[in-house]
Amino acid sequence: MNIVKKILFQNKQWSEGRFKTFGFKRDIFEKVWRDLNTKLIALITGPRRVGKSVLLKQIANELIVSKKISPKQILFYEFAQNDDEDTIWDVFEYFTKEMADPRLPIFIFFDEIQYVNGYESMIKNIYDNQDSCKIFITGSLSLSYKKRMSESLTGRFFSYKLFPLNFLEFIKLHKPSSLDIYNKTIKEDDKFKREYQLSILNADFREFLISGRYPEAFGLSSEQNKIYLSNIINQSLNEDAYAYFRIEKPSIMNSLFEYIRQNNGGLLSINKLSSLTGSSNKTISTYLDILELMGIVYIVYNSTNPLIKNQSSKKAYINSSFAFDNTKLDVSTALGFAVESYILERLLEKGEIVTFWRKREKEIDFLIPSKKIGYEIKFRPNVPTLKHAIKDYEIETVSLNEKVPACLF
Numbered sequence: 001m002n003i004v005k006k007i008l009f010q011n012k013q014w015s016e017g018r019f020k021t022f023g024f025k026r027d028i029f030e031k032v033w034r035d036l037n038t039k040l041i042a043l044i045t046g047p048r049r050v051g052k053s054v055l056l057k058q059i060a061n062e063l064i065v066s067k068k069i070s071p072k073q074i075l076f077y078e079f080a081q082n083d084d085e086d087t088i089w090d091v092f093e094y095f096t097k098e099m100a101d102p103r104l105p106i107f108i109f110f111d112e113i114q115y116v117n118g119y120e121s122m123i124k125n126i127y128d129n130q131d132s133c134k135i136f137i138t139g140s141l142s143l144s145y146k147k148r149m150s151e152s153l154t155g156r157f158f159s160y161k162l163f164p165l166n167f168l169e170f171i172k173l174h175k176p177s178s179l180d181i182y183n184k185t186i187k188e189d190d191k192f193k194r195e196y197q198l199s200i201l202n203a204d205f206r207e208f209l210i211s212g213r214y215p216e217a218f219g220l221s222s223e224q225n226k227i228y229l230s231n232i233i234n235q236s237l238n239e240d241a242y243a244y245f246r247i248e249k250p251s252i253m254n255s256l257f258e259y260i261r262q263n264n265g266g267l268l269s270i271n272k273l274s275s276l277t278g279s280s281n282k283t284i285s286t287y288l289d290i291l292e293l294m295g296i297v298y299i300v301y302n303s304t305n306p307l308i309k310n311q312s313s314k315k316a317y318i319n320s321s322f323a324f325d326n327t328k329l330d331v332s333t334a335l336g337f338a339v340e341s342y343i344l345e346r347l348l349e350k351g352e353i354v355t356f357w358r359k360r361e362k363e364i365d366f367l368i369p370s371k372k373i374g375y376e377i378k379f380r381p382n383v384p385t386l387k388h389a390i391k392d393y394e395i396e397t398v399s400l401n402e403k404v405p406a407c408l409f
Contacts, residue, residue: 046162047295164213
């Protein structure tokens with residue numbers, strides 16, 4: 001298929017008036033939409049299949065409907081492996097010469113831009129030289145390109161991170177009958193009513209965690225869901241990791257992922273992992289960075305000081321979508337792992353800098369230094385809390401039925 005056919009195929013709004021896409025809007029939609037009036041590039045990152053392409057098309061449709069932008073002033077293009085810088089220019093040139101009215105603003109949506117090596121210079125060129133142009137770009141990684149973006153496009157972009165569905169989004173999309181209970185539970189003061197309401201919500205919450213939290217996965221059978229999530233993991237570890245980073249030992253990457261999945265929230269020892277896999281410390285550190293960049297693992301440090309961060313102890317958490325699909329763990333442990341990861345994702349989704357606290361055998365899972373708040377995630381009875389462990393910090397307990405229930409976090 002030549003480039004013109006690809007452009008026309010991906011831009012059906014030129015002939016049909018708008019994009020055909022999912023109607024449900026994620027929470028992040030409003031954040032991106034609020035920044036529409038700035039010229040700054042909107043950079044949207046997130047793991048595979050989390051809904052970045054849908055988000056772009058929803059924004060484009062909203063421009064057409066509420067801002068009365070002509071569909072011919074909007075360009076969408078999804079890049080693929082082996083596309084190069086010339087592809088960006090060819091797509092942009094066709095759009096500006098053959099479709100868009102040069103007297104009116106244009107809106108450019110470039111999807112999966114990380115496939116194009118050296119894309120930064122082309123985006124910078126368009127940004128600096130094209131009048132009345134708003135650019136949106138997405139990538140399946142927090143990307144090594146984040147550093148390149150910062151270097152090449154300093155002061156030219158806003159960054160947004162799209163995570164898998166949160167529980168409220170899940171309810172709105174798949175359990176609308178539970179939305180009223182969700183809203184009542186947040187405000188409920190009566191202990192017994194609240195416990196009853198939480199029992200209903202926790203049943204939905206369990207289903208939510210098991211399903212994998214990907215918009216496309218809901219409605220699949222248990223077996224289909226396992227295959228779906230397994231495909232995402234395999235594509236990330238074996239295709240993306242090689243295509244973007246040229247890793248030489250994919251088996252080690254897979255071993256690291258499985259180790260973290262079995263030891264979610266555990267302290268990481270580079271020396272131990274190096275010994276277990278027969279690899280160098282440098283290789284292990286690099287592969288951990290890649291897992292984090294791909295959004296399937298999160299690293300939490302016990303320090304926010306960048307000068308000592310690399311020397312500080314750290315913990316690794318699996319993306320909560322993959323925490324429950326773990327046949328080597330009992331259901332209760334897998335549930336605890338999934339909830340821990342979910343709470344971390346919610347904090348990261350809110351833009352928080354998250355650390356942890358550990359002293360001897362005592363530990364607080366997540367600290368928010370900027371707000372002097374800490375969170376203990378507890379799913380075992382009779383485990384003492386550490387409410388007064390850190391001076392000036394308010395420590396809250398998160399579980400299924402505590403004052404801070406995981407499903408309402």
